[in-house]
Amino acid sequence: MIPISVVRQEASVSILRTALNRISLDYLTSTAKKKLGHSYVEVKRDGPAHIPQFFYRLIMDNKEYHVAEGRTVKEAQQNAARLAWSALEEQTDWDSKVSVRSTLSEDGAPPSPSSSSSSTPLFTSDFDPIQYLGSGAYGSVYKARRKLEEKYYAVKIVRSDKKAFREVGTLADLFHHNVIRYFNCWIEDTRYEDGISAGSSAGSSAGGYSDAQSTDDPSVKFLYIQMELCKTKTLKDWIHEKNNQSPQDTKRRQESLSIAQQIVSGVEYIHSRGHIHRDLKPENILFGLDDKEVKIGDFGLVTRDDDALMDRTENRGTQSYMAHEQVGKTYDRKVDIFALGLIYLELLWKVSSGHERIEVFTNARKQILPTDFSRAFQEETLIIKKMLHEKPEVRPQASDLKAQLDKLAQTENEPQKRATV
Numbered sequence: 001m002i003p004i005s006v007v008r009q010e011a012s013v014s015i016l017r018t019a020l021n022r023i024s025l026d027y028l029t030s031t032a033k034k035k036l037g038h039s040y041v042e043v044k045r046d047g048p049a050h051i052p053q054f055f056y057r058l059i060m061d062n063k064e065y066h067v068a069e070g071r072t073v074k075e076a077q078q079n080a081a082r083l084a085w086s087a088l089e090e091q092t093d094w095d096s097k098v099s100v101r102s103t104l105s106e107d108g109a110p111p112s113p114s115s116s117s118s119s120t121p122l123f124t125s126d127f128d129p130i131q132y133l134g135s136g137a138y139g140s141v142y143k144a145r146r147k148l149e150e151k152y153y154a155v156k157i158v159r160s161d162k163k164a165f166r167e168v169g170t171l172a173d174l175f176h177h178n179v180i181r182y183f184n185c186w187i188e189d190t191r192y193e194d195g196i197s198a199g200s201s202a203g204s205s206a207g208g209y210s211d212a213q214s215t216d217d218p219s220v221k222f223l224y225i226q227m228e229l230c231k232t233k234t235l236k237d238w239i240h241e242k243n244n245q246s247p248q249d250t251k252r253r254q255e256s257l258s259i260a261q262q263i264v265s266g267v268e269y270i271h272s273r274g275h276i277h278r279d280l281k282p283e284n285i286l287f288g289l290d291d292k293e294v295k296i297g298d299f300g301l302v303t304r305d306d307d308a309l310m311d312r313t314e315n316r317g318t319q320s321y322m323a324h325e326q327v328g329k330t331y332d333r334k335v336d337i338f339a340l341g342l343i344y345l346e347l348l349w350k351v352s353s354g355h356e357r358i359e360v361f362t363n364a365r366k367q368i369l370p371t372d373f374s375r376a377f378q379e380e381t382l383i384i385k386k387m388l389h390e391k392p393e394v395r396p397q398a399s400d401l402k403a404q405l406d407k408l409a410q411t412e413n414e415p416q417k418r419a420t421v
């Protein structure tokens, strides 16, 4: 006999899945309410009046699901429904596609290939690859249109290993508008390559599968990660544009604060879910398609955090943004605050050459900021110096930092109190 809990769980999945297939979470609200005991609970409200944040969780069939955030009550409830859906999807083997969490072993190791590989290349059967977007050290990213709903996504293709599963396992756990959204992942035997990424004639769009790597080692598989499509412009490009503007852009201060608030909001959420990003840098922060929001990406170095300091076996990150203690083995989430301090400085302060940037960064790492900067940005100087403090315990928690930046934004919105820089 099938246990009642399984039947109820399948009912929940079916309701949520139908709702998501109809792309209408309103449907979920009415249908699930009728069939299963279901309610949304407000956990907290946050943020200033002009950018409020609402936090809701879904309770269904007496089970509490993860807290989700949104700009409106409706958005937060819809996001909470999506998180519940993801959680149920992960628990139930209803799809032929790989369910990430259920395939992870206790230590985050990848699943055995036999249980996860698929002989039909899902990428080209379910998607139209549109454009090669770029590559990092570990893989390449394509813009692709999912045939079923005719929506565009970014699909990242990486070797299927422990690092890739850590990235995807974390992304699947996160749902915040300042974090690149994860949708799905699956494993294939081969890596898709188009003419451009494969190094052949520029502009070629002819695509195909390359099994060069898997021929060398047949056990090598590739993980396809379907994510929210963002602009290819990164925060590094934004900083570069601003630095090349002459005279100095008068809106830079205001825009930098708004961007810093959004990154901190994303980091606060990541920390609240028990993760440390460990590789925050402008290259890993993208702009959403509407150009309004920034999104934290590249969770390849993410690790679990504990309240206690953890002994970490790996000490990686990007050298120039890395906190002092990150070269050692014992550090906590405050390494992200250090990197954010440098990013906020870089957002605000125009440097004219690579040489000047190195000098500013080297001094900033010792909490020495340019004299002109400290004069022009007094409040920011106090905040940044604390973020860059040598002792992690002195650096603010992301939630405190968020409150400080929100307060600063309120002051900035009262122009009579501040002179424009």
Ligand SMILES: Nc1ncnc2c1ncn2[C@@H]1O[C@H](COP(=O)(O)OP(=O)(O)OP(=O)(O)O)[C@@H](O)[C@H]1O
Pocket (backbone or CB within 6 Å): 133, 134, 135, 136, 137, 138, 139, 140, 141, 154, 156, 180, 227, 228, 229, 230, 231, 232, 233, 283, 284, 286, 297, 298, 300
């Ligand atoms: N969700 C996305 N939407 C749009 N473009 C993306 C997306 N994710 C990545 N890209 C583009 O693809 C490029 C490569 O991304 P990827 O995450 O592999 O690289 P990376 O951050 O440079 O990598 P790594 O630090 O792992 O070496 C990025 O620089 C960006 O231009």
